[in-house]
Amino acid sequence: MKFLRGMLGYMIAGMIVMSVWDGFAAPYGIAGGYIAAIIIIGPMWFMNHYVGLIDNPDGDAFVDMALGIGITGIARDVFLKGSDAFFSAIPTLGFVILGATIGGYVAVLVEKNMEERALEGKEHFPANEEPAPGYLSEYGGNK
Amino acid sequence: MTLGHAIATTFGGFIFPFLIRMIWGKMVDEWGAIGGWMAAAFIVGTTWAINHGISSSMITQSGGAWIDMAFAAGVGVYVASFLKGGKLGGSFVNIGAALVGGVSGGFILSLFL
Numbered sequence: 001m002k003f004l005r006g007m008l009g010y011m012i013a014g015m016i017v018m019s020v021w022d023g024f025a026a027p028y029g030i031a032g033g034y035i036a037a038i039i040i041i042g043p044m045w046f047m048n049h050y051v052g053l054i055d056n057p058d059g060d061a062f063v064d065m066a067l068g069i070g071i072t073g074i075a076r077d078v079f080l081k082g083s084d085a086f087f088s089a090i091p092t093l094g095f096v097i098l099g100a101t102i103g104g105y106v107a108v109l110v111e112k113n114m115e116e117r118a119l120e121g122k123e124h125f126p127a128n129e130e131p132a133p134g135y136l137s138e139y140g141g142n143k
Numbered sequence: 144m145t146l147g148h149a150i151a152t153t154f155g156g157f158i159f160p161f162l163i164r165m166i167w168g169k170m171v172d173e174w175g176a177i178g179g180w181m182a183a184a185f186i187v188g189t190t191w192a193i194n195h196g197i198s199s200s201m202i203t204q205s206g207g208a209w210i211d212m213a214f215a216a217g218v219g220v221y222v223a224s225f226l227k228g229g230k231l232g233g234s235f236v237n238i239g240a241a242l243v244g245g246v247s248g249g250f251i252l253s254l255f256l
Binding site for chain 2: 002003004005006007008009010011012014015017018019025029030033034036037038040041042045046049050054055056057059060061062063064066067068069070071072073074075076077078079080081084085086087088089090091092093095096097098099100101102103104105106107108110111
């Protein structure tokens, strides 16, 4: 059941993104991309990760619906254009995966540093609650 | 693909999972489910604009198959949750489901696109 739930979640998200997104972005450009993000990613995230169609228990490494979307994009073009389409895309795929791995690693470094600072009692509060450390509003900015 | 394109593509892959880890969860904590829509619009929409949307985009497509920045989100968020203690063993079913679901979805799309 876990497999079926996941498969449906990744598949539906991937199919809608890899067909409807271009339908908005082609005629409306950047504005179309924002519309697509709201009407596709919004409900797909809600179904897959808020309602929890994709079963991602807390203790396990998190497999985002984005992985299904990425794979759908490649598979669509391989079925449409043949396997050469995949081999010629390997450089881009490699650099994107490299960047993503560094991005995830650096994000964790930042998160751990934030948690350490919070333990030291030096956590940052959002500006609408309390000024951030070192922020003196009477001087009009950061000191 | 030049060296410059390679560096830009790598950073395009960096920026998306980094933004998701930094602010998606926080938006949901602050605003509930609506925070997910805010994140969809202002993380995915904005990052899509630089990675794919503008005419000379940050992620250079080297070949015929579309490499979406979603790949970066999937990999980066997975790496981050693993480094924060997420267990790999329990995640393999979902990775298999993403592979099978993604390939099946791509096949169905190829029937009518």
